[in-house]
Amino acid sequence: METTGRTDQERSADRRRRELLEAADRVVLRDGPGASMNAIAAEAGITKPILYRHFGDKGGLYKALAVRHTDALLDALRAALDAPAERRERVEATLDTYLAAIEANPQVYRFLMHPAEGTSGGEAGFDVGLHSAPLLRRLGEELAKVIEERVDLGPESALLARVWGHGIVGMMHAAGDWWLGERPCSRAQLVQSLADLLWGRLAAAGDRVGGPGF
Amino acid sequence: METTGRTDQERSADRRRRELLEAADRVVLRDGPGASMNAIAAEAGITKPILYRHFGDKGGLYKALAVRHTDALLDALRAALDAPAERRERVEATLDTYLAAIEANPQVYRFLMHPAEGTSGGEAGFDVGLHSAPLLRRLGEELAKVIEERVDLGPESALLARVWGHGIVGMMHAAGDWWLGERPCSRAQLVQSLADLLWGRLAAAGDRVGGPGF
DNA sequence: GACTCTCGTTACCGCAAGTAACAACGTTCT
DNA sequence: AGAACGTTGTTACTTGCGGTAACGAGAGTC
Numbered sequence: 001m002e003t004t005g006r007t008d009q010e011r012s013a014d015r016r017r018r019e020l021l022e023a024a025d026r027v028v029l030r031d032g033p034g035a036s037m038n039a040i041a042a043e044a045g046i047t048k049p050i051l052y053r054h055f056g057d058k059g060g061l062y063k064a065l066a067v068r069h070t071d072a073l074l075d076a077l078r079a080a081l082d083a084p085a086e087r088r089e090r091v092e093a094t095l096d097t098y099l100a101a102i103e104a105n106p107q108v109y110r111f112l113m114h115p116a117e118g119t120s121g122g123e124a125g126f127d128v129g130l131h132s133a134p135l136l137r138r139l140g141e142e143l144a145k146v147i148e149e150r151v152d153l154g155p156e157s158a159l160l161a162r163v164w165g166h167g168i169v170g171m172m173h174a175a176g177d178w179w180l181g182e183r184p185c186s187r188a189q190l191v192q193s194l195a196d197l198l199w200g201r202l203a204a205a206g207d208r209v210g211g212p213g214f
Numbered sequence: 215m216e217t218t219g220r221t222d223q224e225r226s227a228d229r230r231r232r233e234l235l236e237a238a239d240r241v242v243l244r245d246g247p248g249a250s251m252n253a254i255a256a257e258a259g260i261t262k263p264i265l266y267r268h269f270g271d272k273g274g275l276y277k278a279l280a281v282r283h284t285d286a287l288l289d290a291l292r293a294a295l296d297a298p299a300e301r302r303e304r305v306e307a308t309l310d311t312y313l314a315a316i317e318a319n320p321q322v323y324r325f326l327m328h329p330a331e332g333t334s335g336g337e338a339g340f341d342v343g344l345h346s347a348p349l350l351r352r353l354g355e356e357l358a359k360v361i362e363e364r365v366d367l368g369p370e371s372a373l374l375a376r377v378w379g380h381g382i383v384g385m386m387h388a389a390g391d392w393w394l395g396e397r398p399c400s401r402a403q404l405v406q407s408l409a410d411l412l413w414g415r416l417a418a419a420g421d422r423v424g425g426p427g428f
Numbered sequence: 429g430a431c432t433c434t435c436g437t438t439a440c441c442g443c444a445a446g447t448a449a450c451a452a453c454g455t456t457c458t
Numbered sequence: 459a460g461a462a463c464g465t466t467g468t469t470a471c472t473t474g475c476g477g478t479a480a481c482g483a484g485a486g487t488c
Contacts, residue, residue, distance in 0.1 A: 013465095036444055047468065052446065070349045074356065081360050091412060095405045099390050103401060106394060112349055113391065135284045135326055136388060142288065143428075146295050150428040151416070159399055163389055163407040164416065170388020174350060175381040176313050177327065180320060185373055187317060191309045193377040198305060200414020202378065205365050214357075214364040230435095250475060261437065263478075272476065 017054055020044050021068065024061055029107045033062070069108050073101055087214055088203075136173060140166035168198065231268055234258050235282065238275055243321040247276070283322050287315055301428055302417075350387060354380035382412065 023044035027035045037058060041048045055061040080097040081090060102109040114133065144165030147153075153160045171194065179190050237258035241249045251272060255262045269275040294311040297304060316323040328347065358379030361367075367374045385408065393404050 016466095037446085038444075046466090048445085049447075049469095050467065053466090058445070066348065070352060073349070074352060077353070078356070081357075087365075088409060088413065092405050092409050095386055095408055096401065098386055099393070099401050099404060102390055102394055109394070113387075133391070134280065135287070137392065138284060138288060139291070140388065140392060142292070143295075146428045151301075159403075160407055160410075162392075162398065163404060164411050166392040167385040167389040167408055167411055170391075171381040171385040172309055172312055173327075174354065174384020174387065175377055176316055177347070177384075178351065178354060178380040179313070179377075180316055180323070184376065187310065187313050189373070190313060190377060191306050193374055194309055194381055195302060195306050196374075197378050197381055198411075199302065199417040202365070203413040205367055208364050208366045214360045227434095251477085252475075260435090262476085263438095264436070266477070267435085 020046075020051065020054055021061075021064055024065060025068075028065065028111055033111055037061075066112060069112055073098075076101060081214065090214055136169055137166075140169040143169055171197070234265065234268055235275075235278055238279060239282075242279065242325055247325055251275075280326060283326055287312075290315060295428070304428055350383055351380075354383040357383055385411070 020040075024035075024040045027040045027043045031039060037048050037051055040061070041051050044051075051061065055064060076097050077094060080093040083090060083093060085093065141162070142165070144162040147164055148157055148161035151161070175190065175194055179185070179187075185193075234254075238249075238254045241254045241257045245253060251262050251265055254275070255265050258265075265275065269278060290311050291308060294307040295304060297307060299307070355376070356379070358376040361379055362371055362375035365375070389404065389408055393399070393401075399407075
């Protein structure tokens, strides 16, 4: 079996691809997601058409970058999720892992979540991509106000209300987005499920047979 | 006092602005957020520079559009939030209002939340803006798997686990995003607050004095 | 009648995505 | 050896969009 022939090419192609991705990573993390293909090519020491041969179009390149980082984050989260501990501990470990990741590398996070913002320079380049944030932020703050006004949360109520406000809005948003795409159930059912979650059913539910549950 | 002089102009300018916004709305909802300024101008029956005189740049126009829709949605939500009822009922009403809104007008929703996707045509135009969704979706599905494996949720567990998976991920995401921007507390504190929320503290907390709480 | 101010136009610049056509080099087949 | 070929790279181009400058035409004002 001719192991070398095609394999060599594939290996070299893969290596090249990895090199290009790393260069792209550097540029994107430095210049923000608005980085031009020319800039990325220059950083990699080559010219545009090669990038296009490897990744098809700019979307392909960005997708490849996103997959890389997403995979890395997912691995870390799976580890936290699979650690041997009680449910609450796991939940906290997972939350902490996620938050630590975005805290440790905000650049990567911003690229994955808020593309088209421009990392350096003023807020000059508006462009699309940051309209969602304002809406969710406004909703979160609004809800925080209502919570703090109406629910007795003891000390630190101001902070807690804001955390919850943004958290609940995020929950609603993500679940709604997923639901809108897949339509896995009726609206009423979704509302019930989410309200149940908020009502502590996660804390109250028993473990499945065979070890500590999530 | 010369009431008419300047007021007339302002009124006509405002009316023009509203007309332009409505035209832009039509185009954006039809062609997706990738709609060009030329197309919007054409729909409004005029040419580009006028748009620029009114909105500064494309970001300004989009911002104006976003604010319009955001305000409308916020009003509806405030109404649900302020209705006289018990806390759980309010929560459900608010969730339902939000979901009904995005269900009734997915185009608007997609514009606000997932700009740069292209509404019609295949998934050809990748462009930036939809990298976040894959990550959050993957996280949500992953979490759903773990939940269903490990937590006993009774009947409909598959559906419930997915709703919760996406919901919890969304909560984590939104809270993390807000926290990363404002740094209102330590990471540990945020983790605690979110875990508390998930652990049913919202259900358990007492009302504040003076009426039914959120 | 000249002045100016707003609304509108055409024609342009710059820049980035994406592509076509071509040049050099190692492989392989005859 | 030498010809055909695929890979790797280039330069130079097209297309399209955001944004702007410069100009034109009415309507009110001194």
